[in-house]
Amino acid sequence: MSDTTDVEDVESFAARARAWLAANMPRPPDESRRDPSDDSDEEELRRVARSRRLQRLLYDGGFAGICVPSAYGGQGLTLAHQLAFNEEIADYDYPTETQLPTFTPCLPVILEFGTEDQKNTHIPPMLRGETAWMQLLSEPSGGSDVAAALTTAARDGDEWVLNGSKIWTTGAWWADWGLCLARTNWDVPKHRGLSVFMLDMHQPGIEIHRIEMLNGSREFCQEFLTDVRVPESLRVGAVDGGWTVGVRWMLHERTVLGQSPYVTGEPVRRRLGQGPGGGVAPLLQRARDLGLLTDPKASELIGEVFAMSVVGSTLGSHIAEGIRTGRLAEDAGAITRLYVGTSAVRNASIAFELAGLSAIAWSDSEAELGKRGIDYLMRQAACIGGGTTEMSRNVISERVLGMPRERAFDRDVPFRDVPRSAPQR
Amino acid sequence: MSDTTDVEDVESFAARARAWLAANMPRPPDESRRDPSDDSDEEELRRVARSRRLQRLLYDGGFAGICVPSAYGGQGLTLAHQLAFNEEIADYDYPTETQLPTFTPCLPVILEFGTEDQKNTHIPPMLRGETAWMQLLSEPSGGSDVAAALTTAARDGDEWVLNGSKIWTTGAWWADWGLCLARTNWDVPKHRGLSVFMLDMHQPGIEIHRIEMLNGSREFCQEFLTDVRVPESLRVGAVDGGWTVGVRWMLHERTVLGQSPYVTGEPVRRRLGQGPGGGVAPLLQRARDLGLLTDPKASELIGEVFAMSVVGSTLGSHIAEGIRTGRLAEDAGAITRLYVGTSAVRNASIAFELAGLSAIAWSDSEAELGKRGIDYLMRQAACIGGGTTEMSRNVISERVLGMPRERAFDRDVPFRDVPRSAPQR
Amino acid sequence: MFRAVGDQELFQETTRRFLEVEVPLAKVRDLAGTTDGYEPSFWRQGAQLGWTSLLVPEDAGGGSISGHGVVDLALVAYEFGLHAAPGPLIGTNVVAAALGRWGTDDQRAGPLADLLAGDAAGAWAHAEPAPNDGLGDLALTATRSGDGFSLHGVKSPVEAGRQAAYILVSARHESGPTQFLIPSNAPGLMIKPLHGLDMTRRHARLEFDGVTVPSTHLVGRPGSAGANIDWLLDLAVSIQLAEMCGALTWAFDTTVDWAFNRYSFGRPLASYQELKHRFADMKMWLEASCAISADAAAAMDRDQAQRSERVSAGKFYVGRYGPELMQDCVQMHGGIGVTFDHDLHLFLRRIVTDVPTYGTPGQHAARLTGILAGADR
């Protein structure tokens, strides 16, 4: 990004960050350990507001957008600096609610494809914590086939008129802006008729519906767009060139599980193995309570959960190194994604088994065990959200191992003529 | 097969069989419980000879070919009679080595597609135990793609000249006759250029190679055919119509795991769960020796092996009933085949685990435990032999559930032009 | 896929139509918000269809359809699973069967008649909380107290424990396992509702802190209930297995439909080989589950020596592979499969709740080893 001789070396940067954090950054509140699915809307808004304040604090301290060019309000440093900063900030509070998808994939997409004007207008408010972004990507009809977007943008003078529906967006009900993939041409094959728009979420025509999951969580939303008007100045990338943007967009999205240059906070690897099931600590406690610490079956199962988390913690950097040295294709992050999903499934199953009958029927005092049951019901979410494990396996086999691609019936056919699912009920 | 009023009822038939067996049939020798992979060639030939004698005994007693029309030396009865006979004979010795593939699939293929002359010539000697048959079906290049046979039969006057190689035949080195699928036309799509021949295995040009498996077993053979001349009178079915024969051929082969009208002996269902791993008895003995009968882990694993065998014992008749009532497609036998393969894999793994270190290094007195290790090495054989479990899953999804068929690159293309594997080393 | 024969066909068809009309899934969702999860009138009508009488001898007011009462009941349970139907089916039938076999004349005249009429529900209070949750564990004690007995201990979870009027309690007496039938309003009995995964069923924790019951509440002689409890366990599991098969069938059929109708990359999901092969495995699990479950019910009716083998093999298999089948159905649906609005979770909850209830798959596998080791000794 800049000549290496200009750049503060990582160690002195880390020392400076350490000192600044100690003087300025609050420690994380205890409640941060709570299960987010328990949160009330009020609580979520409170956390969003706190995230915005913390982001502003980082910005004022000169630690926001470490890898963002200084022209747009960032620090113009390198991934190594960001990673060092993440190590330093691990024990402090930091913005969580407004990190993703604002800082990845939205920010790098705008950085890569935005006009100078768009970058000047939109990136600094992100870094100051003023705007939280969301991604309007998946659609109810589409599943893993993101490029099969049915949401349509029709040109009307200097404006585009958007109609359609997007789904599985997180925090859409409090976000300010969205990046939206829409179809601008039905007469060409699907990848060649898409465009990307920036959407002001506070404008008329956008109706946001909260989706209730079977465990009561309402973190995901569905949006219904009805004659939403977007000025030409908010289009990102070329008309009908949206898939070029989309490919990079999704690559940035996948770096969430690897090492993104734009995300601040505890490296994700430390969180591996803490998916559904609640990690190893409650299992250990349960086994101790029941005198099962040396039971051959229980001790193996608990050890398995711990082993999967230890292995997971080494896998991320091993894959990242493989990509860096060229041994692995850039898409090899799909291996980590597959590991996270499949090990979470296994962990949820083990936790359910160890919780016994209290996981299916529990008193107030056994709520922790009941959660193991609910987590087990939600088990597959770990293999669905953020791209299914089926898609990961496609990516690994085709793009990492180079095996022949799946046959698609939608190549070289005008999208209009591609067979698709019957409309949803 | 004949008018029901003519037919002896099953109960009186069974009573007659019971009496005849008691008077005529020997009890099985103890050695029948031995692992066939231990056998020397001499021992195998001895067992083949015994099988032939026993078959002759059945024939003389009027119990050979129960479902074969009496015109060809059989009894002209029904499947119900055959099944009743199988129940009666279960505790006696009966022909094993010469049963399969002679009585299925070879016999029914000839019954269905043979000329009157072919049936009169070849079926009675089978029933008398005089001719043992084998099937020359798979090829080294072909794997599961049986119709991609490269073995070629070229017309030469009243004869056909066969060249090529067949593999995975059982007992080819002592068999008398073979049913062989060969390509008679390279200029049409693969299914339309095949023909079936009966092959006298004792003629020149047939070289038989014994294949050594990793566990030392030499039950399978590979045959090399060099200018083998077969008279036109030994062709079965139409020229280039061999796939019509082949489809039925393989369906009969699959009934081995269900209920074949042509196979005499203990119903296969009783043998389910006795694949690699040696069944539940040695596991129980091992657990008793080590005081692990109430160990939570060992007792669950042993119980699992037993459960899988109990479930397997109910599945065969459940599927057979489903086919009979039309609830399931005729190909649903693939479900049983999949169960047998996958449960055998699981059982071999459990047996290996319970055998401990003695499964990887053993003294003479621990040979039984060492076998658990060797069985584990051979574990996948249960999911390969007799059609892979991958093929079973294709059959279940496509023919039982009616899902779209896999794309093939060899339809509607002259077989000559179909991409295929590079020649074997 | 449970095969009905003769009169069973009409019986099953009648039950199916009744459930379709009375408790369609929208109604099941409505009932999920209620305290009891079902309406008394629904249960009474079901009893009139025969749901509660199948395991009770005719001289006690019951009667089966085919002479094979457990198989008859398994057909009902299969329909319950297929419709995610609410109602205290297992508990009531376990209690009715116990009273029909071992009840006193008074117990038959009063409680059993109520159960048969559908005027009251029964609950089987057998399971106990960890660490007494092993198969065969029994920590609740019954000690002589005056003319009767005093009960100390905890039973949990008890399905329909708060809805049932009559509760069959298994206890440890100095002379051996002993059963009591006690009314839910027995003085001193604390019945605490529990939270639960299954929206259609209710569970409770029953605390016996010196509950005194008269000797007339005994079911059978003191100390003699060991084999009876074992039979009731097999009975409960065999009904549960049929219900699980129904729920699995709904999920499988629904997901197959989805796979045919859902397109991705211009192709239906059902055309993707990896998904096809998983459907093949699911089909195998489903057929094998139905096969062993039907066989277990038949073995109960024959009261064979191998009864427990069949039942425990069934619970191991269905309990091991059933949840995997369900979770694969969820996975095939993608995100929509874990939303509250989709019906899949109604069935998922039921299967998951059944897995540890009346013994985990692992406990039943270990039980098989125990049976084998005994037979083999």
Next chain:
Amino acid sequence: MFRAVGDQELFQETTRRFLEVEVPLAKVRDLAGTTDGYEPSFWRQGAQLGWTSLLVPEDAGGGSISGHGVVDLALVAYEFGLHAAPGPLIGTNVVAAALGRWGTDDQRAGPLADLLAGDAAGAWAHAEPAPNDGLGDLALTATRSGDGFSLHGVKSPVEAGRQAAYILVSARHESGPTQFLIPSNAPGLMIKPLHGLDMTRRHARLEFDGVTVPSTHLVGRPGSAGANIDWLLDLAVSIQLAEMCGALTWAFDTTVDWAFNRYSFGRPLASYQELKHRFADMKMWLEASCAISADAAAAMDRDQAQRSERVSAGKFYVGRYGPELMQDCVQMHGGIGVTFDHDLHLFLRRIVTDVPTYGTPGQHAARLTGILAGADR
């Protein structure tokens, strides 16, 4: 996929070339028919390349390549796995490491020098037969006898137990775990060769029926070897893990090639989605195996508190998923994959042999729980 850095690159490359030339798979098959499975000259040359010196301090005649001896050795072990190479790599290095750390001057001057020169092999006699085959079990006893000790018990299986000149024996003394280095010709020691799965390695059963050894055979003080044995276990496993990764890599790469070149129904196997997805899982298992194995070796060199965590997590993971990867490779090959002529089984045998050796995956998982419970208390 084990990453060599700096001088390690040349070292690894040298070992690889040596193995390719000296023990190609055809030669491995020839050697499989011999009593010892390897030739002394092969081992001596390997020792000259540095195979036996990496864990031994320089003042004892050893020396690592990079200052990280276990990582250096892991690179050798990876190559051994990749070539299914014979030779007493683990045993010799375990014994050499023990003598380098805790040996007397005499032991360093004699046995250790022999091991370093490749003139002799070492064997680690630690495992004992069932029911003493639990991790941490130690039933062989050492009792005082005159000036020395008398050993009673059995060690089995001991890799290269008959090939090694020096045997490191762990024993239970009244004061605690104790180690001895004894020559293989010690009077009274019975060494019985065993049959084994792995064609490239030899195992033996060592019977100590009152074998008397002088005090000079002690390695460390009596009763003090508990932590040392624990360290040696971690060491043996960490080398084993690298070797397993090498064998898995060969199998995976070979099977990927096969899938590209083998056609079925006019398409390469590699084009079938169900197989592609299994290859994706296999790739994940392989990468995760290599990641944790490299990490375990590095943790050994840092001698971190989390050393055993890494090692046991590695043995659990590679031991659980490695054999499945191998068996999937067999399955993808079809019938040819279980023939004697195909090389796949050379690697399958090695992996399968490694699974229970130095602790089963389950035992290592349970060990992790023990570590956690201790840390957590």
